């Protein structure tokens with residue numbers, strides 16, 4: 001299915017902009033002749049966790065940095081908490097928290113010194129030691145930033161984003177480089193923030209992260225919005241109509257799709273196949289018979305609804321981006 005057809009299927013248009021925490025209308029941005037954001041349009045409601053997904057170079061960071069006031073749009077309207085992020089930056093900055101992608105701005109300071117420095121910018125910051133504990137950095141509090149591990153740097157960046165008690169937080173790939181424990185802690189922090197009414201805009205390359213955390217997901221590619229909805233709606237909700245299996249690569253998908261109970265068949269990654277069907281038990285019989293008759297080994301078989309990753313790859317293609 002082409003990206004164009006999918007667009008109509010999965011696009012849930014935003015509600016009215018009254019009271020929206022983030023409004024992006026007709027936003028475009030170019031670097032020289034290269035248009036990296038192309039008439040982007042979405043809104044985030046207060047208290048919502050909204051995930052922006054897209055392949056490398058899709059325009060996510062450009063969008064987020066424009067929302068944060070670090071870049072100016074060439075075209076369109078951007079409002080964050082009702083304010084223009086560039087012209088009304090002074091009013092906006094105390095109300096938002098930003099977790100930057102690049103770490104290590106203060107290599108010679110300790111984690112605690114960095115957090116204390118940022119706490120000093122806010123009227124009512126969080127207690128520094130409690131926050132260090134919350135993000136799991138108590139034992140690294142006296143470590144200089146240049147000696148922190150990649151995951152610890154990400155956790156310090158998260159603490160910096162939260163120290164001012166923001167109403168809205170931008171999390172740009174928050175768990176990149178974190179180990180599974182730190183990732184769980186970060187997800188729990190995001191859920192707590194949501195429970196306390198904080199709005200969160202998240203970018204991530206981890207589809208399971210988006211599925212777990214986000215109320216709504218927007219997929220962008222080449223600077224354009226190609227799908228936007230709840231993870232459940234994007235992946236087909238609870239309908240178990242997908243069979244996923246792993247076998248040698250290069251199986252003939254035309255023949256798989258021709259199995260009587262199959263609606264479509266696709267090799268989504270090398271050796272990883274997805275078949276859609278309205279009659280899963282019958283399909284399983286047909287598929288396993290077909291594989292047995294041709295002596296094809298099967299190393300994994302699962303039934304369920306399509307994952308966000310399947311949809312993402314279908315919409316954005318599988319070629320590697322710059």
Ligand SMILES: Nc1ncnc2c1ncn2[C@@H]1O[C@H](COP(=O)(O)OP(=O)(O)OP(=O)(O)O)[C@@H](O)[C@H]1O
Pocket residue numbers: 031036054055056057058059060061062063
């Ligand atoms: N300051 C700049 N000058 C020129 N080109 C830029 C600049 N910033 C970004 N780009 C280009 O704009 C495009 C979009 O980049 P952007 O960082 O917004 O993508 P992204 O979706 O965040 O990607 P990633 O997932 O890799 O972080 C890329 O092709 C990038 O090389």
